[in-house]
Amino acid sequence: MIDKFSLWTVILALGFGSFLLRFVFIGLVGNRSLPVWLLRHLRYTAVAVLPALIAPLVLWPPATGGQIDPPRLMAALAATVVAWKTRSVIGSVLAGGGALYLGFWLMG
Amino acid sequence: MQSTKSPYRQGIAAGLPFIIILAPFGVLFGVVATEAGLDIVEALVMSTLALAGAAQFTALQLLTEHVPTVIVVAAALTVNLRLAMYSAALTPHLGSASLPVRLAVAYCVVDQTYACSVSAFEENPHWTLRQRLAFYFGAATPIMPNWIVFTGVGALVGEAIPPELALDFAVPITFIALVVPMMRTGAHRAAALTGIVASLLLTWLPYSLGIIVSGMIGMAVGAEIERRIELS
Numbered sequence: 001m002i003d004k005f006s007l008w009t010v011i012l013a014l015g016f017g018s019f020l021l022r023f024v025f026i027g028l029v030g031n032r033s034l035p036v037w038l039l040r041h042l043r044y045t046a047v048a049v050l051p052a053l054i055a056p057l058v059l060w061p062p063a064t065g066g067q068i069d070p071p072r073l074m075a076a077l078a079a080t081v082v083a084w085k086t087r088s089v090i091g092s093v094l095a096g097g098g099a100l101y102l103g104f105w106l107m108g
Numbered sequence: 109m110q111s112t113k114s115p116y117r118q119g120i121a122a123g124l125p126f127i128i129i130l131a132p133f134g135v136l137f138g139v140v141a142t143e144a145g146l147d148i149v150e151a152l153v154m155s156t157l158a159l160a161g162a163a164q165f166t167a168l169q170l171l172t173e174h175v176p177t178v179i180v181v182a183a184a185l186t187v188n189l190r191l192a193m194y195s196a197a198l199t200p201h202l203g204s205a206s207l208p209v210r211l212a213v214a215y216c217v218v219d220q221t222y223a224c225s226v227s228a229f230e231e232n233p234h235w236t237l238r239q240r241l242a243f244y245f246g247a248a249t250p251i252m253p254n255w256i257v258f259t260g261v262g263a264l265v266g267e268a269i270p271p272e273l274a275l276d277f278a279v280p281i282t283f284i285a286l287v288v289p290m291m292r293t294g295a296h297r298a299a300a301l302t303g304i305v306a307s308l309l310l311t312w313l314p315y316s317l318g319i320i321v322s323g324m325i326g327m328a329v330g331a332e333i334e335r336r337i338e339l340s
Contacts, residue, residue, distance in 0.1 A: 015157025048326025083288035096281035
């Protein structure tokens with residue numbers, strides 16, 4: 001269970017912090033130009049951080065106590081392959097979900 | 109895109125298709141939030157203030173793992189760093205608006221409004237500031253409220269979903285679905301691969317700090333490869 005104090009701290013800090021990130025250039029920098037190296041790094045945040053976040057969750061899922069779980073691995077693989085081939089977000093989620101439940105069913 | 113439609117209507121038309129992705133993602137957030145023990149008000153306030161799917165899922169995931177609050181916020185904001193890039197990209201087009209308008213523009217900066225606005229602005233260089241703002245808020249009109257509405261829908265149905273459905277894994281699957289199509293260049297793929305390897309090697313770091321550190325390393329690798337490709 002998440003305790004309410006941490007939850008509300010996170011909700012407010014995330015809300016405020018996200019707004020600040022959105023506002024920082026358009027609000028404060030105005031029409032001045034930005035250093036190229038900074039923009040270059042910012043371009044790669046999502047593609048670096050999100051895989052870093054999910055890799056351990058895929059290999060060692062907290063729901064199985066950190067044990068490698070074949071259905072979850074299958075699901076991640078299916079979602080990756082479909083997203084790679086089709087670029088369809090919904091198709092990928094459906095493939096991942098389908099593979100997960102297929103895996104559970106096969107393993108009994 | 110030559111069109112007689114007003115820029116506001118063009119914006120709405122550009123934003124509408126994103127509902128197909130945003131609705132299930134919002135519902136999923138509502139469901140996962142209820143599973144994690146949030147009530148509908150908490151889920152709605154989070155969606156209204158943060159308006160950032162991936163960061164919200166990140167925060168939720170780390171909160172359920174009882175990671176210290178500071179780290180939860182830092183990791184979720186790292187995921188959101190790209191919003192600063194969008195803000196920077198929109199600045200040349202919308203930066204001369206008044207401060208109250210810029211506050212509203214900032215609130216509406218998300219992946220989808222950024223993506224369709226920047227391409228529309230490039231296709232219509234003759235647009236005045238007023239027309240550009242109309243398009244931008246047009247695109248935001250179907251996107252922003254629906255994120256919040258569908259979070260609420262998810263929170264309402266969430267309590268009816270049994271734990272056997274293994275919804276813990278909805279987050280990794282959704283992230284894979286969102287991230288893989290972003291891998292447009294070798295630099296993107298290298299950033300992602302570095303992030304993965306570093307994160308698996310750094311799980312021993314306390315407080316899930318490995319995620320932030322690996323994300324930073326991945327960013328640096330992506331940026332460096334892009335720089336070298338440009339030089340060559």
